[in-house]
Amino acid sequence: MAETGLNGKDRQPELLLGVMGDPIAQSKSPLMHGAALKALGLSGAYVPLHITPDKLGDAVQAVRTLGFRGVNVTIPHKVAVMDYLDKLDASAVDVGAVNTIVNDNGVLTGFNTDGIGYVRSLKAEAAPELSGARILVIGAGGAARGIVSALLQERPASILIANRNEDRAHQLADSFRNRGNVAGTGMEAVPSVTGDMDIVINTTSVGMFPHMEEMPIDPACLHKGMIVSDLIYNPLHTRLLTESLQRGCIIHGGLGMFIYQGAYALEYWTGLAAPVDIMRQTIVDCLGGSAGEMISSK
Ligand code: NAP
Numbered sequence: 001m002a003e004t005g006l007n008g009k010d011r012q013p014e015l016l017l018g019v020m021g022d023p024i025a026q027s028k029s030p031l032m033h034g035a036a037l038k039a040l041g042l043s044g045a046y047v048p049l050h051i052t053p054d055k056l057g058d059a060v061q062a063v064r065t066l067g068f069r070g071v072n073v074t075i076p077h078k079v080a081v082m083d084y085l086d087k088l089d090a091s092a093v094d095v096g097a098v099n100t101i102v103n104d105n106g107v108l109t110g111f112n113t114d115g116i117g118y119v120r121s122l123k124a125e126a127a128p129e130l131s132g133a134r135i136l137v138i139g140a141g142g143a144a145r146g147i148v149s150a151l152l153q154e155r156p157a158s159i160l161i162a163n164r165n166e167d168r169a170h171q172l173a174d175s176f177r178n179r180g181n182v183a184g185t186g187m188e189a190v191p192s193v194t195g196d197m198d199i200v201i202n203t204t205s206v207g208m209f210p211h212m213e214e215m216p217i218d219p220a221c222l223h224k225g226m227i228v229s230d231l232i233y234n235p236l237h238t239r240l241l242t243e244s245l246q247r248g249c250i251i252h253g254g255l256g257m258f259i260y261q262g263a264y265a266l267e268y269w270t271g272l273a274a275p276v277d278i279m280r281q282t283i284v285d286c287l288g289g290s291a292g293e294m295i296s297s298k
């Protein structure tokens with residue numbers, strides 16, 4: 001709704017956005033969304049909001065009171081915040097977690113853009129067609145849940161989830177049983193199944209800074225031409241990806257997931273196409289790399 005400014009001209013109200021987490025100082029979202037707002041010519045701000053768990057309910061109420069158009073939600077609030085919202089989108093129900101809140105005149109709706117952000121990145125940067133693909137997902141945590149949910153919308157032939165704690169792999173697979181061909185297994189099965197896979201996705205934190213020498217699987221079991229994807233984006237190229245590239249695999253890093261989860265959120269808040277290239281370049285500049293080199297080997 002237009003307001004009358006000091007100069008008497010009509011002006012749009014400031015777009016208030018932010019990210020709630022604990023801790024929050026390390027978040028790159030304010031930088032990325034600040035650049036996006038500028039590129040879109042929108043006046044407003046995207047601010048880091050340090051919210052401890054005991055203040056989460058008050059903070060969500062403040063989104064309504066202060067007239068924020070929306071916020072992102074990050075660790076440790078993604079599950080707990082669901083209790084304070086008016087509505088949940090199917091993406092949030094599926095994943096059991098919320099990373100984006102949209103405020104429509106005081107009515108707060110929770111979305112989850114992590115999984116769909118990952119799939120948009122995978123398709124844009126490495127694997128345009130996922131229908132019929134045989135996919136191995138390493139890890140069965142929160143990120144894996146979002147990704148499996150979004151991957152199933154693409155009708156892959158199969159998804160096998162391998163996890164250190166095998167029970168968690170089976171539980172995650174069981175929760176998607178009615179949506180496709182999804183199974184769980186332990187890590188010891190990985191060497192014998194990778195030969196049949198088109199795509200391997202690491203969703204564990206193994207290989208993340210500062211433990212950059214570690215790998216979640218032995219890359220000797222990977223084969224030329226397969227896609228190897230890693231959710232980690234610090235470092236931008238994990239050791240798993242570097243070794244996969246040496247074996248002739250197509251590699252895909254985690255930066256795109258971060259960019260596109262934010263792009264979806266911005267699109268929900270503004271109704272405008274997100275300036276994805278500018279968002280990516282802003283983060284690459286911040287992390288110190290070259291955008292082309294950091295996207296994928298494709
Ligand atoms: P989470 O819920 O804590 O799950 C962690 C997963 O990693 C579990 O499957 C766990 O296995 C496994 N794991 C941890 N340490 C391991 C080890 N030493 N050996 C084998 N497996 C190990 O974490 P999450 O939220 O899913 O996040 C996982 C990763 O995704 C993190 O690296 C995070 O940075 C990344 N991520 C990236 C983005 C992005 O935008 N690119 C977004 C979200 C997450 P157990 O079940 O056996 O413990």
